[in-house]
Amino acid sequence: MRNGRTEQAVRRVVRAVRLDLSAAAGSLRRACARPGRERDLAAQALKAALAAWLAWLIAGWWLHAPAAFVAPWVAVVLVESTVYRSLAHGLQQLGAITAGTVAATAVGLVLHSTAVAMAVVLPLALLLGHWRRLGSQGVYAATGALFVLTNGTVSVPTSADRIAAAVFGAGVGIAVNALVRPPLYLRDTRAVLRDATEEAHDILHAVADGLTSGRWDAEEAGAWHERALRLHRHVDEARSAVDWSRESLRGNLRRRGSVPLPGKGYDDAIAVLDYAAVHIAGVTRTVLEVAAEDRAAPRPHPGLARTYARFLCRTARALRLYSHSLFDAAREDELRAEVTDLRATLDTLRQELARSTTGHPDDLATYGTLLAQANRLTDHLLASAG
Structure with missing residues (x-):
């Protein structure tokens, strides 16, 4: 028995060492292949x-x-x-x-x-x-x-x-x-901002796909909500990266006037992501509560669920376009058009929610929460795109 445990411990150590060596080799390859965090650390x-x-x-x-x-x-x-x-x-x-x-x-x-x-x-x-x-x-x-x-x-x-x-x-x-090659971190800032936006986009799409297909089990809804809660950490990383980039430009000779200091657009992006993270967590919490097995009230009917899923998909696309428009002014018109469509989808959702209300207190609470989160997300995206 003791020999068997020793062998298992040795195998775990060997596996861990292999993983560490593999990660180190991967970092070395990335440092040699392209600019990035690994190359900065080596420098x-x-x-x-x-x-x-x-x-x-x-x-x-x-x-x-x-x-x-x-x-x-x-x-x-x-x-x-x-x-x-x-x-x-x-x-x-x-x-x-x-x-x-x-x-x-x-x-x-x-x-x-x-x-x-x-x-x-x-x-x-x-x-x-x-x-x-x-x-x-x-x-x-x-x-x-x-x-x-x-x-x-x-x-x-x-x-x-x-x-x-x-x-x-x-x-x-x-x-x-x-x-000697004073460090700049603008590249990392943009990458972190886009990563946070992509995670918000993916969470909204996952919830929308689940609503469309009728997968409302508590386990999957719980996974969505956990991802939504972790989204706050991505937003904090993005905020830290913006601060880090600003600091890296102070007294930096590589700037030479051609590298702009991260401006108000970065702060606005963080504010939008922070706001989105709060309301995405609210949406996923409501979906999780609806999916709970001990809930007595009926779930929203499939038509309403599909309308809400369309709203979430449009919200996800608007968030992604907003992130792209920060670094590509040509995407601003596309963003405005998408946000206008998002408002139209919200109006349709509001009408369907009003027709679907049965008067049951739980239904009123669920529909009211979903509509409130939808309104707040849309208003904030409209203000940001304006």
């Missing part, structure tokens, strides 16, 4: 290595600086994902290292015991690391203090050399990130 890794090498070459090999090891260490961590972040984090890191170094030097010169000096300085340095102005770089206050207290005799010249090396390394890291 940043090579730039970080270049920054460390240059910092050591100048500080250690050429200048023989006493604390040369600090320069490549700071340089490699400051090749950040954006030029602006490199500069901001560089200033924060230098502030943290300087504060920790100065504090450790002062205490070390007074207390001639490393153990006692650590006991005094480290709590202060760690508390300083939580200062909001130092951000994520606050931990380097404690690191700077440790370098002082654990590296032989404490002296002012030695500490000054470490701070100077840190300043030099930060300059090299920031310069390499700003001058």
Whole structure:
């Protein structure tokens, strides 16, 4: 029995390693084949290595600086994902290292015991690391203090050399990130926006297909609702990507005035997607409640379900056209025409819902919810397309 479990564990590990190697090989192929996230990551890794090498070459090999090891260490961590972040984090890191170094030097010169000096300085340095102005770089206050207290005799010249090396390394890291293929993320922003829109489109089509074919079982309706709830995560990713793109253009020499800053259209797209996600979740929740096995009220008749399915299909197409129109002005007229047809479909749906009302409280609640969600989605798309 134990041998069998061991073999199963080994097979799982081997399978996991194979999957990881396959994923790594796929990432490498994509990095070589076309621009994308994988190529950006590879470029940043090579730039970080270049920054460390240059910092050591100048500080250690050429200048023989006493604390040369600090320069490549700071340089490699400051090749950040954006030029602006490199500069901001560089200033924060230098502030943290300087504060920790100065504090450790002062205490070390007074207390001639490393153990006692650590006991005094480290709590202060760690508390300083939580200062909001130092951000994520606050931990380097404690690191700077440790370098002082654990590296032989404490002296002012030695500490000054470490701070100077840190300043030099930060300059090299920031310069390499700003001058050598500074990162831009507009491509990723557009891809994430389109992915979120396509997911909204696919959810609406899946629900429409289910309504048209009469598949109203609770399991499938539950799957639609789960996808609709996850759509909010896609919208959050798109919002984060827009912010990331704007930051990547700040201080970026690759922009050269020809790459526009993501404007209001991106913010409008996020707002539309966010609004759509809320109401798609509402639609799928209503469908799930209607499909529940313990529901006593009858379901909408097939004709009404098909009309609602047509409305969902038109909504899905309008969302997709809206996303395309952000990057292709030629699609704007097509979007306006589609939204006009969507309004006509909504009017037909409203009439059928009015005729289908039986007076049953559950029916009134279901039809009212479906109509309210349809009205809100249409109004928002009309306003966005206008």
